[in-house]
Amino acid sequence: MKLGQIFAAATMMACALAARADTFTLRMGSGHTTGLTYVAVYDDFFAKEVAARVKAQTGHTVRFIKAWGGSVAKVDGTIEAVQKGTLDIGLSPIGFEQSRAGLLNYSAYVPFTSPDPMLQHKVATRMLKEVPALQESMKPYNSYVLGSMVSEAYGISSRFDWNTAAELKGKRIALAGTNAPLFLPLGAVPVTLGIGEHYQAMQNGLADGSLFYMSGMEAFKLKEVAKFFNKTGFGSLSTLVAFMNMDTRRKLPPQVVAIIDQVAGEASTRVAEISKRRDQEVEARLKAEGIKINTLPEAERRHWAGLLKDLPGRAAKELDGKGYPATEVLKTYIRFLDEAGYEFPTDYPL
Numbered sequence: 001m002k003l004g005q006i007f008a009a010a011t012m013m014a015c016a017l018a019a020r021a022d023t024f025t026l027r028m029g030s031g032h033t034t035g036l037t038y039v040a041v042y043d044d045f046f047a048k049e050v051a052a053r054v055k056a057q058t059g060h061t062v063r064f065i066k067a068w069g070g071s072v073a074k075v076d077g078t079i080e081a082v083q084k085g086t087l088d089i090g091l092s093p094i095g096f097e098q099s100r101a102g103l104l105n106y107s108a109y110v111p112f113t114s115p116d117p118m119l120q121h122k123v124a125t126r127m128l129k130e131v132p133a134l135q136e137s138m139k140p141y142n143s144y145v146l147g148s149m150v151s152e153a154y155g156i157s158s159r160f161d162w163n164t165a166a167e168l169k170g171k172r173i174a175l176a177g178t179n180a181p182l183f184l185p186l187g188a189v190p191v192t193l194g195i196g197e198h199y200q201a202m203q204n205g206l207a208d209g210s211l212f213y214m215s216g217m218e219a220f221k222l223k224e225v226a227k228f229f230n231k232t233g234f235g236s237l238s239t240l241v242a243f244m245n246m247d248t249r250r251k252l253p254p255q256v257v258a259i260i261d262q263v264a265g266e267a268s269t270r271v272a273e274i275s276k277r278r279d280q281e282v283e284a285r286l287k288a289e290g291i292k293i294n295t296l297p298e299a300e301r302r303h304w305a306g307l308l309k310d311l312p313g314r315a316a317k318e319l320d321g322k323g324y325p326a327t328e329v330l331k332t333y334i335r336f337l338d339e340a341g342y343e344f345p346t347d348y349p350l
Contacts, residue, residue: 021059024252029067030091031075031194035219037278038149038240038271039068039091046267053259060256075194079243083141088248090143094239095176096194103137103324104145105239106333108178109315112305113235114342115153117279121272123336124148124238125265131332133325144249146242146264152275154234157217157226158209159202163294165304168209174198175211181315182211182234185307195220202226213275214293215282223291231295232304233345236275242267298345305346312348 028047034040047064054062067073073081076096081087094101095108107113107124114120128134128148135145162168169187174197180190191207195216201207202225210222214231217223242264249257287293296304312330319326331350 021061022253023061023063024256025063025065026088026248027065027067027072027086028089028091029072029078029081029087031070031073031078031096032091032093033069033196037152037215037274038242041267041271041274042089042091042242043068045270046263049263049266050260053263054256057259058253058255060253062256079138079141079143082143082243082245085142085245085247088245089146090243092241092243093176094241095178098178100141101138101241102319102322103326103329104134104148104241105178106134106326106329107237108239109312109330110334110344110348111182111308111311112233112301112345113237114337114340115231115233115235116342117150117152117236117272117275119337119340119342120150120236120238121268123333123340124150125268126336127238127329127333131329133329137324138243139246142246143243144246146244146261147268148238149240149242149268149271150236150238150275151240152213152215152279153231153236154211155214155232156209156211156230157198157202157214157222158228158230159226160208161228161292161294162230163296163300165296165300165307171208172206173209173211174201174207178239179211181311182308186304198222199225213279214286215278217286217291218282223286223289227291229286229291229293231293233296233301240271302345305344309346309348313350316350 030039032039034043043066051062054060072087075093078090078092079097079100082090094105128145138145165186172189172191173183174191174193177192183190193201195212198210199220199222202210214229217229283293316326316330327350
């Protein structure tokens, strides 16, 4: 074949590929803002990488319409938005979605887990890969789990100085509803609020403290109303989930879906890496600004965990009664953490 013929054939092939190339617009949103790591990673890394790889590998174009900060769906309505197709991809803090994502919320039922986001990410990735029931549990909501992402380590921002569990008696703690059982045995008062409402709640006295990450002191300006932070040892949780509408997945070319899944996996790893680094960097800055940071003593941690030792079993039994294999899922989670080298401060009978 002559050079001119080769060039002509290549041109024809390129034109044919261009003719078949399509543009896909995906609506992506969350009740949280980009001030939180998992949303920031999807806003930047995920969106850019999916668009670039799809263009390079398939010739197609993917555009994202971003709806962060609850502009389309609040923190407790993201899964419903994905289910109905209002969002193609939704990022959810599933502590606010207990009725729909109860089984996926497994890490929230086992108190005082590992504070290391990278270790928690390793276990969460293994759970999603090796426990099919987690993915199956979202099919009734027309949702596919793109990725389970981990949080930074949970602790308590507060208006008062404390470092024993007994000192929380009578104190009002703003939190996601799923976390309320952590405080009831102490006589503390859970106040269910989204993180965006914690500042005002502490400012006006509705709450004395806020259960969240240390970075919330900066991202949500909690350091202006709370001058103390306690590293309770509750740990990093795999309670941040990216869902994708299953109808959208079926409409997209398989190559595009494969790229989305690949980048979602990488995004989960990136969230864990950033979260671990962020914990360390924020602590240093807060200390420099005069915020007092306490670490709950190990004896107090064991005592508090002992008060909660029946919590995983009760949560599992409730979900078992709804037809989910929750007891086996929690046993698997605890076993995976043990195999990863983490030891809980108490035994949780299941």
